[in-house]
Amino acid sequence: MKARLIRYDKVHDREGNIREIKIWRVKPIPDRPHGYKYSLVYVVGGRRVIGYDNAEGKGDHRHCGDRTGPYRFEGIDKLIKDFYSDIQKYKEERL
Numbered sequence: 001m002k003a004r005l006i007r008y009d010k011v012h013d014r015e016g017n018i019r020e021i022k023i024w025r026v027k028p029i030p031d032r033p034h035g036y037k038y039s040l041v042y043v044v045g046g047r048r049v050i051g052y053d054n055a056e057g058k059g060d061h062r063h064c065g066d067r068t069g070p071y072r073f074e075g076i077d078k079l080i081k082d083f084y085s086d087i088q089k090y091k092e093e094r095l
Helices: 076-093
Strands: 004-012 018-025 036-044 047-053 061-064 067-070
Touching: 018 076, 036 076, 047 076, 061 076
Parallel strands: none
Antiparallel strands: 004 018, 018 036, 036 047, 047 061, 061 067
């Protein structure tokens, strides 16, 4: 099964920050038993501050600043909701 892009969004906000979402449907493998490959990133000042991905060999995980930890994938909708929630928390912490 060839990877099929099912969602791509890239938005530059008023402050010049970037929010990018890329999700592909792929053949399930041990690192991606759910059959999705994804990369969601929020970039502020040229630096990733929030990220969710499942790079090959690393499984599902998320980045918050310099910290990386596991992420429990429960579906695309929840993934996107969690990503936006983390962005909102990040913004609120900076107010």
